[in-house]
Amino acid sequence: MAKKQNKFKGYDIYTQAVHTGTDYDEGTGAVRRPLHMANSYKLPDDLSQVNYSSTDLLMYSRNGNPNQHWLEEKVAALYHADDAIVFASGVAALHALFWTLLKTGDRVVYPKVSYMAVYRLFHELFNKKFGVETVMVDMTNLEEVKKAITPNTRLVHIETPDNPTVGISDIAEIAKMAHENGAVLSVDNTFASPFNQRLLELGADFVVDALTKFINGHGDAQGGAILSNDLETMDRIRYEAQVNVGSVISPFNAWQIFRGAVTFPLRMERINQSSLEIAQWLEQRKHVTFVSYPGLESHPHHDLAKRQMKGFGGVISFGVEADDKTVEKFCAHLKVVTFAVSLGHDESLIFPQPSYDERIDLYPSQFHKGFIRFSVGLEDPQDIIQDLNQAFHAIGL
């Protein structure tokens, strides 16, 4: 895929979010580029040079579509990355990266606390189906990470802040350990988003972002991206995973995420502020057993978070002095906050993590009871706080 010239290179993230990937429509002069819902494109008269597995020529929508490419320009700009590939979901992006990088006999080191699909891919699938050696470690313990990275380690994958405990791991240190052993580092940056954390500058080789969450931000479209400056591997990912596995994004979803991304920095700025205010309120609320938010001084890795993040993001995990059923009741009593999975929407979202969760023992012990994941939205933070407070009262706390 030929690299596109970014006309707005060097501009601030707010300007890039508005302008990158945008242009006048060539046919009409419209100030918006169109949504191209088409499966195929006119072939050149001379077919002798056409490579049907390439993504360079617009030919068939699985090989790429214009709305995908415009979104790729925008997301690459937000990350200061040389290249981006956008997929049908965040998990499709994670899979595409792992599928392309790993082969039988390789070793991958991955975190104890991570997005569920990462756990499934490494704990159940890549190891059993393909003979990849998958090693789970506590990524917040650098000694443990160092021991796990051996010479046959091809990939170290981390997630910071992690889903769902909002733990922080040290990107620069882990990048150094990976590189010393000839491995590459990939980081899932969905929770922080490029507004708060630019990982390629900290030493990551690949970044994955679930665009479904903060970058789209409107709870209506699914997508994911891989960002990197390694153009050769990115082209292999296009060939091996996009074209030959087929996890391509639909033009309509790419169009929606492109539109959502325009306001992404503004939304993130607001979400950072509201989240800190709400986390501070939760911390002093009676019957709250813990609050995990990297912006709080009480977070075990607050200093590290301050070093590698600009703001602390929109996800707060906290504990309530209650059993699973009562926690469900608490969530169901909320009026401003929506009781649903996902995160990074315009609306605040709450999701209990029950004590019978199969991975509960992988989380630090304070998370074993009354654990709730909360994604702060764009509502007035005082309205959110009042809503949480009335739900506490509703369960007698």
Ligand SMILES: *Cc1c(COP(=O)(O)O)cnc(C)c1O
């Ligand atoms: C949601 C999420 C994903 C997956 O994104 P989907 O679009 O749901 O596939 C990956 N990583 C993290 C940290 C997430 O929160």
